[in-house]
Amino acid sequence: MKKVHTLELAKIGRWGQDGAEITRQDLREVAETFAGKRPAVIGHAETDKAPKFGDVLDVRLSDDGGKIYGDVMFLPEAEALYERGAYSGWSVSIPKRGADGKRYLHHVAFLGATPPKIPGLKDLGINYSEGESPEVYQFSGQMPEEGAKMTDEEKKAHEEALKAEKDKAAALQKQLGALKAEFEAYKAENKAPPKKPEFSDPEAAKKFADMEKKLAEVETASRKARLGAFSEAVKGKIPAGLLPKAEAVAGLLEGAGEAEFADADGKPIDWAKAATNM
Known part of the structure; x- marks a missing residue:
């Protein structure tokens, strides 16, 4: 520490x-x-x-x-x-x-x-x-008045990187959904209690443990991919010194689970867009 x-x-x-x-x-x-x-x-x-x-x-x-x-x-x-x-x-x-x-x-x-x-x-x-930087979220840096200047080549590379991150996150989310469905179906088929499954068949127990481990790995990879897409979305639009702090805040929100926020008119808030227009 x-x-x-x-x-x-x-x-x-x-x-x-x-x-x-x-x-x-x-x-x-x-x-x-x-x-x-x-x-x-x-x-x-x-x-x-x-x-x-x-x-x-x-x-x-x-x-x-x-x-x-x-x-x-x-x-x-x-x-x-x-x-x-x-x-x-x-x-x-x-x-x-x-x-x-x-x-x-x-x-x-x-x-x-x-x-x-x-x-x-x-x-x-x-x-x-625990890391190299503490979890301090005071956004004291000055926002650029006109945004970061990028060449056409840099813009194209940024857009391609953002698309790749979003595609990766979407694919992992799809894989995660399929694994969850398979996981629940397997528990139901084997009549395992939802909180602490116990199987009399050693092979069934091993398969369950393997599926549980794979599910956790994909959930972790999916979370990292979503945060990667967020980082790409705000890169070049906020000061470089604030980027680690924005990523840290996004990580806290991500770790809190799924949540939907809306403005006064009930329109969902795009947090990446909001962050780049502060």
């Missing part, structure tokens, strides 16, 4: 000996422009060859807009140093982009002997994740 620390990264005010000011607008821009992992490093004097301390996985504003929070996952060696208090403070680098003058998170520097510019920032707690 991997630990994910939720930290207060910065807050409004004037800080340090130079009295540098961080405004609400600065924090809004940092949350708005965040669109993917940013490095956590040791000290601000980083170089191209310096290793990272971990990753900032997500950035979001507090409810009152006076702080920004970040979800940070440390490398194992760095986690041990942080827990021992060797690097217990941190400071953000939020320069302005040349393209539009908006502030963005360049990195978070963890500090040891040097105190941070903003005192009193807190570690708000730990979540746990």
Whole structure:
């Protein structure tokens, strides 16, 4: 299990000996422009060859807009140093982009002997994740104003990939339906209880177990194919940094079982289309 620390990264005010000011607008821009992992490093004097301390996985504003929070996952060696208090403070680098003058998170520097510019920032707690990225669903990245630009060849390749994923999902759904029907018919024929079937014939028991295993395998493959079709449908239409989060949310909805949602007029909602038009 991997630990994910939720930290207060910065807050409004004037800080340090130079009295540098961080405004609400600065924090809004940092949350708005965040669109993917940013490095956590040791000290601000980083170089191209310096290793990272971990990753900032997500950035979001507090409810009152006076702080920004970040979800940070440390490398194992760095986690041990942080827990021992060797690097217990941190400071953000939020320069302005040349393209539009908006502030963005360049990195978070963890500090040891040097105190941070903003005192009193807190570690708000730990979540746990089994994968490389935690299940954090704060959509803080900025949506592109005109959508992603693709060449005709890229559009054609994208459409072909989407069709292939949809065809694969449809074929697996059909196979799954047939297996379920065969499975239920076999239970009925052998008069097996629906919850815990028991067969006196060892061969019948083995066939039942094999069918149950195959059914589970096809259900898993079908679910992956449906999620693959979703990923292809939204690829290129939402920022790359948000794609893993959109896939994670889709996975949660998929895992909840079949459900149908409708708008105020009773028209079914196309979630992939809705996601690309947020």
